[in-house]
Amino acid sequence: MASFHDTFAADYPRQGALTKEQLQRLYVKNKFELTKHVSAVVGAKAQYFGGNDWFISWYSAPEGAEIHNGLEHQDVPDQHVPAALDAVKHNLKDRRFNWVTGPQDQNRLEYHLRRQDFTVDEQEPVMVVDLRQQTEAMRAAVPNGIRIGDIDSWRVRDWVKAWSGHAPVEATTHWTQIYDTMLNTLHRKQFCMFMAQQGGRVIGTGYLHCFAGIASIHAIAVVPELRGNGIGKALTAYGMQRAASIGYNISTLTSSRAGLNVFQSLGFKEFGVVKLNVWRPLIDRGTIENEQKEALEAEQEGWCLV
Template identity: 35%
Template sequence: MASHPAISATAFPALSALTYEQLQQLYVKNKAELTKHVNEAMGVEEKFYGGHDWFVRWWEAPPHIVLQQQQQQQQQRQPQEPSNGSSGAAITNLAISNLAQDHNGLEHQTIPASEQSEAVNMVKNRFRRRLQRFNWVTGPQRQPDLERVLEGSGFSCQEEEPVMCADLTASENFPDNLVSFGGVGGDNAAAPSSSSPSRLSTLADLQAAGAAQNDLRRFLPPHYAPLSPPAGLLPEGVVIEPTSSLGIIGWVSAWAHGAPECDVLHWTKVYARVATAVYRDQFRMFAARRGSEVIGTGYLHCHSGIASIHSLFVHPAHRRRGIGRALVLYAMQEARAMGYQVATLTATAPAMDLLKKLGFKEFGAVKLYTWYPVVLPSATREQGRKYAEEQQRRQKQELVSLAEAEAKMKEMEAKDAEDEDWEFV
């Protein structure tokens, strides 16, 4: 894959030159570009709706993709008899959970307050007819009015996570050459195979093609020559290095630790297509590896003048050994080598202390809201409406009763968390 054409240094703004709002806008532009590439790799379609001076843009999975994944997941499940309820009011949710529906959504959009109810109801009604769930991500700026409209329309907040940024020009954040690139670089690197994992149909095919070559990388430029890590940074035998097309199966298997085979196959195909379609200087996957085993993952997405770090994950058996910290530093080092001056990421709460030590500061938060359809094939519309209202009432009661317990759990998690007991999204 060709490198991106040369970019002027003025395209990479300094963190000190950005206002709070400008940084949030760059984060949104970067995320929108990444979402576009991921959804296009999946075959998801972009849709628009709006008025004269506003519009809302979202992504939705075509019905044939949803049906295909439903069939794949049903094949992995044991057949279950449908439950029978009393008075003909049994509830059967036909909107089977599948990864295609995870691509139904929109992110970080600003809608005039007077139009928010119309936009939210339009989306909800559209996906009610499609019998599919829908995700709506707010932030990183505060959007309390939109959040109230979403909650009033049946959306529930599934996650709230901080977004953070770091100055890559600040030498105190990290010294030079902290992380080993590992393996063999430069002219000795193995050339990629002509076979593309994105064209293979089963997880077994992907494993057969990549298991023996997970440590192979693309043909890399000279600056990827191997470096020796300082003593104590990584456990003995662990290296961090770029991920090749053939190594994506190992990367996804580690990142999606414990996920069903169909999930691993899905994301392997998606990331393989993105990696081959996007310039290397824009999208770079990397992994921590011990021998042939991938034990940590991450990737960089560079766009709109900033470098965004994603999918940092350390296998539970290898946490608290400095690998997560090294993955963050590796990503920062790669971004700085390309000329970027600002790095951003979305973090979980337990990782906040570690990231602050690496120079990251919070500049907003993102919230994931999800709407779930309720399908009633044998009940009347009125029964469905009453059922949905009852479910919402119970959810609100549970949220109130669990609020104190959840706050206590978060306090305990933050207290018990050590450097590596975390993962990023």
């Protein structure tokens, strides 16, 4: 059997050959591609606005799918921020939308977003690992009685239920449609989903999205009653193994507060921070505190926790 070292491909970037800024740009390219596929499933349309030397693009989602409205990892010259925001608000008919900033330094833009009544709903470190240097970490022990492996379409709903905790049925159905479609339309070397199961029950989740030379691990979560038993670490190691098996040298992820120590133990190191900046119409702003409380409770219940 080939070792991990035999699987690395020369045509994918190596971490040691990249500057921090180059790595951040590859991360953004990967995220753009992932968002493109998610947006296509929900029917969100790409929109554009700008001038001679700058432009922005965003997705406008159908009514009821406002979570997919927004921009990612883009910058705007200071003097054009008000016009850019007006264009997005007008296009979205003053519905809520997100502007994700980072992992590069975007302090100036974030300053303007705060002045325009955006709130920071999430702030998470982005982490990277050199897979060539972590071949032993990839072999993190799987706890007794637990099996980890890829899933097929018929397990997607069970996967979503384990990942989302006590999310409403509508949210479960929504994300099941997204991931089922992606699993059936994208090549498994670009997108694969995996799970931990115990006695046939899905108890942990993760997926891998590969693009722009990096393999990005997402949605590492474990059901609340089984956390702290090494399942999250084993799931992450499995994602690293899958990335290495198809030749990738670099893997990235964003970390929740609870997962930071686990990911560090596998060799991941921080190379930036991403923030979810949310703009809400005036009529909705009275719900901000409740939504942020619910988001924190969701994280504690099961979203992206290990």
